[in-house]
Amino acid sequence: METFGQMLRRSRRERGPSSNPVVVSDIGDIGYELLDADQARPLTDALRELYAEVYAEPPYEEGPEHVARFRRWFDDHLREPGFRLARATDADGELVGAVYGHTMPAGEWMQPQVGEPPAHILGVPKFAIPEWMVRRPYRGRGIGRHLLTMLLADRPEPYAILASNPAAPARRIYARMGWQKVGRIRPKLIPPMDVLVLPLPVG
Ligand SMILES: CC(C)(COP(=O)(O)OP(=O)(O)OC[C@H]1O[C@@H](n2cnc3c(N)ncnc32)[C@H](O)[C@@H]1OP(=O)(O)O)[C@@H](O)C(=O)NCCC(=O)NCCS
Numbered sequence: 001m002e003t004f005g006q007m008l009r010r011s012r013r014e015r016g017p018s019s020n021p022v023v024v025s026d027i028g029d030i031g032y033e034l035l036d037a038d039q040a041r042p043l044t045d046a047l048r049e050l051y052a053e054v055y056a057e058p059p060y061e062e063g064p065e066h067v068a069r070f071r072r073w074f075d076d077h078l079r080e081p082g083f084r085l086a087r088a089t090d091a092d093g094e095l096v097g098a099v100y101g102h103t104m105p106a107g108e109w110m111q112p113q114v115g116e117p118p119a120h121i122l123g124v125p126k127f128a129i130p131e132w133m134v135r136r137p138y139r140g141r142g143i144g145r146h147l148l149t150m151l152l153a154d155r156p157e158p159y160a161i162l163a164s165n166p167a168a169p170a171r172r173i174y175a176r177m178g179w180q181k182v183g184r185i186r187p188k189l190i191p192p193m194d195v196l197v198l199p200l201p202v203g
Helices: 004-015 037-054 064-078 143-152 169-177
Strands: 023-027 030-035 084-089 095-104 126-134 159-164 180-185 193-199
Touching: 030 037, 030 143, 037 064, 037 084, 037 095, 037 126, 064 126, 084 143, 095 143, 126 143, 143 169, 159 169, 169 193
Parallel strands: 126 159
Antiparallel strands: 023 030, 030 084, 084 095, 095 126, 159 193, 180 193
8 A cells, every 4th residue: 555655756756847737647537637826716616516515514514604605715715825726537527626725924823723833833834725625426545645645745835734623534534644733723613623734745
């Protein structure tokens, strides 16, 4: 079984020396691409549909209010520095999964934070990952891991950071991948979440 580090090194080899967003690979019937903000903006409606489907599931059980908030936040995220989105599509070109992130400058943290963040992580730039989602029928095939690996390859930031619902299966996946809990946030619309970081580069 390929480790996360091995997959990251293979992804870097497959991408070659170019740092521009490019079609990265086809694995079986799934195509993968890494996109910048201009390339990702036209996917907004497809991403909103993916979000609505994935986060309607337990433990999230989100509804239209959350989907509308995602739509607004995604517009904001597209304007953040360092934005990148990795997407997976099926043989018909339909979106089956995506993960995206952007640079969170030194001194900034996930909000609304509970307690004091570790100073050595607060004080450096981080790569913040707001969403990681794969449609249920496509899960457990390595699509999510491949998307995350593509997104994290060659990032300049020393850490990746995200917030995870402690009751979600994804929380256990993060733990197995080496993400470490460094705090909590207490959002308004959803339950408290763990703040997790992963030292970069991976592998
Ligand atoms: C999290 C998610 C994106 C993973 O996508 P996926 O395509 O199923 O992921 P993969 O098949 O690449 O599996 C990734 C790892 O998680 C493991 N895994 C998958 N489902 C799991 C589960 N329910 N419980 C525990 N581990 C699980 C896999 O075995 C794999 O580990 P390995 O590579 O060490 O074998 C997907 O489950 C999802 O969309 N969940 C709902 C949205 C969500 O919670 N996103 C995270 C928000 S913070």
